Amino acid sequence: MRGRGTVVLGFVSAMMLDARHGLAQAPANWQTSFGVSASETKERIVALHDHILLIGVCIVALVAILIGFALLRFRASRHPTASKVTRMPWLEFGWTIAPVLVLGAIAAPSLQLLAYESDIPDAQLTIKASGHQWFWRYSYPDNGGFAYDSIMSPPASVPAGEPRLLAVDNRMVVPVGAVVRIQVTSSDVVHSFFMPALGLQIYAMPGRLNETWTRVEKPGVYYGQCNQICGLNHSFMPIAIEAMAQPDFDAWVRDAATRYPVVSAATISAQVAK
């Protein structure tokens, strides 16, 4: 954990960190919009956002300009006598209908995106992510059912080149280009599985098994964080997903299956009984 730096030092280090993270997928200082998009879902989300943002900027500009113009033209010194008109039905009808049309122009692409996200394609791989206070446990039921915990690297011993509070000891690993179904649940309180670069977010709810999917387009390490307040160490529950080519992934699976214990229904019920 860093000491109490001065504001000036903070600025300097901010710039330096910026440079260091230039190629990584972690958030960068002075970023004003979305970070990297590594899935089609995220690209579509960004497109919808930009579409709505453009409309929104126009609306705010319209309101600000109209107010500014009214202040110039109708201030008491220039316009001492106020108009007595209080109704103009056609104008009122117009400003009721116009927003409906604008909303229609937002709703259509919005529902398309929602349908794309909700409709899970045939998955080549299923991974289960289980939220715990305060770490994630990933298991690979399609590959023999091995499971392992993913815990934040302590700030004092973050591996070189990796971001503080985002680096973990064991990442979730997925093959590039494959449709991966991610099942999310929780063993204690509500957590949220949030991976901005992939456009993914779904709550980890105790007693429920939620499902989402992704197809990572580019190899790399992507970072996210638990995004639902979950107690003492809510700030320290990152998610790191490493996407690698299929052959690398296969090799990783062979290795992981020997390194990590298999979690079967029997071991789970043994744990519950305990």
Add this chain to the structure above:
Amino acid sequence: MSTTEHRRECRSIAAWLFTTDHKAIGTLYLGFAIMAGTLGGAISGYMRLELAQPGMDYVVNGQSWNALITAHGLIMIFYMVMPALIGGFGNWFVPLMIGARDMAFPGLNSLGFWLLPLSLIMLIGSLLVGDGTGTGWSLYPPLSGIDGQPGPSVDMTILALHLAGISSVISAINFVTTILNMREDRLPLFGMPLFVWSILISSLMLLLAMPVLAAALAMLLADRNFGGAFFDPAGGGDPMLFMNLFWFFGHPEVYIMILPAFGIISQIVSRFSRRPIFGYPGMVLAMASIAALGFIVWAHHMFTVGVGFAPRAFFTLASMVIAVPTGIKVFAWIATMWGGSIRLTVPMLWALGFIIMFTVGGTTGIVLANAGADQVLHNTYYVVAHFHYVLSLGATYAIFAGFYYWFPRMTGRMFPEWVGRLHFWCFFIGTNVLFFPMHFLGLAGMPRRIADYPDGFLGWNMIASLGAVLALASTLLFLVMLAVSLRRGAPAPRDVWGPAFTHEWDDDPEMARPRGTAGVEAGA
């Protein structure tokens, strides 16, 4: 009771404790809101200090951080915004505007107020005993359950909210009864000033929403203390039930806070454009439809909980529809100015700030209403930016607008104009520097409610904290101005804001002036 008598009476403390006069109770509410707002603001200052740089340098641990953010949210909502807008301005001006001698149930009015300090003491107590309530204001179980938060803090918070809820329901019953039954002769419903309409509609919403919160809290209390399992999957319960109940209250709650703000802004824009509000019936219907829609959009707070396509599509569309009546209000305010004779007084400055900033917050609301996009925005700082634009730059601007507008009426004194302007510009710049960069942080993926953040979020967090310094300094300026003006402010001139369209300016002998019309003119 005349104002002179009223003032004399108020000199004694006992008179303040036992008063049932609507103006005195309104003043109590406003004083209480100022104190609670100062407390909530101080907590936010401490939070921005912690977030000014990475690392956990000031708070003890994550639990105390979580307790602070919970306290900040609950204090600002239940003990600052609601008491100021509804209890404060509502009590002061609803009876005056409709020509009623007092509220329908003056004793109940007093009870409604005095429950609030008790409730706030209980809430502050929950911070001081045990580990505090580290759940966020939404109190989701199982984190708020007995395993997630052992100790008495959450129970105290629940009881504090029960008390605040009873207080709200009492005052809502009082307002509805007063407005429906005690209007002076010939004042039709569709002749009432928009501020009265806004209090009526907010009160009706309170009557529908508060009992749902009370039910959810009672169930949570039972789960925690009496072996209940309403929200415990191990006992057949479901945390999602709590989320649904909470947001069925929680979303209407944000409109309960913003509708009276709309009402105040309508009064001010009309007064300082020197004409009645444009499109009055549309304004009333817009508020009514915002209220009605407010009850069918709650699940947009739950887009990522794990619900299917159909409910998310429904709640996306329903939420976006709210933009239509909100747009009607913004356009009608502009149309009132258009062709008016505008004086850019201090209250008008705050009102215009409200309209523009609320439009910004409304626009980001449209973005968030889309379930598809919400997947990367939910629970990020984008949401924090959004709701502070509609509350901290929306509702709070309206509170200041109303405060400056009615200050001469409430105290018989004036504030120094230049201080009001300085306060506005510092607060305007401060809150924008504070909250605008939060959009960037949210888009970059910064989760809300974290005490320490990855270093890549440093830049904008530092800027936000600098904005907080300016915003808090301007609030301090307001408090000093208030203290000085209450004692030494120049006597308010007879026609301080020029001709009025509403009756609350009539009955003060010091402010009395000839009025041409007997009834309230429709509109504003």
